[in-house]
Amino acid sequence: MVPLKWQLHFLGWVALLPPFIFLWTAYATALAENPSVQWWITVIIVVKTLLFLSFGFVQTLELRFSEFGGEGLWLSETTAKLVHIGLSLVAKTLLGWIVA
Numbered sequence: 001m002v003p004l005k006w007q008l009h010f011l012g013w014v015a016l017l018p019p020f021i022f023l024w025t026a027y028a029t030a031l032a033e034n035p036s037v038q039w040w041i042t043v044i045i046v047v048k049t050l051l052f053l054s055f056g057f058v059q060t061l062e063l064r065f066s067e068f069g070g071e072g073l074w075l076s077e078t079t080a081k082l083v084h085i086g087l088s089l090v091a092k093t094l095l096g097w098i099v100a
Contacts, residue, residue, distance in 0.1 A: 005063055006063065009056075009059060009060065009063055012056065012059075013056055016052065016053070016056065020049055020052075020053075023045065023049070024045070024049075027041075027042075027045055044098055047094065048091070048094065048095070048098075051087065051090060051091040051094070052091060054087055055084065055087055055088075055091075058080055058083050058084060058087065059080070059084075061080070062077065062080040
């Protein structure tokens with residue numbers, strides 16, 4: 001049986017995928033209709049995708065390392081929380097600048 005923390009973690013990945021599938025599908029459609037899409041649009045989509053997916057990667061590492069005790073590893077619980085705070089600050093700040 002898969003532990004509850006892993007079930008919830010994978011459920012989070014499932015919830016995260018549809019918005020990005022929609023985003024990349026819309027981008028591919030726009031690119032097919034107009035191949036001269038501005039370069040900065042591509043940069044925004046790639047950077048936002050990587051930033052938001054990195055939350056899941058950090059959590060995966062945190063969960064995986066916690067199974068081995070977590071102490072003395074480079075991604076302790078405190079470090080993971082700080083990384084999540086930093087990612088949140090950067091991702092939301094960039095999103096605010098893009099929307100504005």
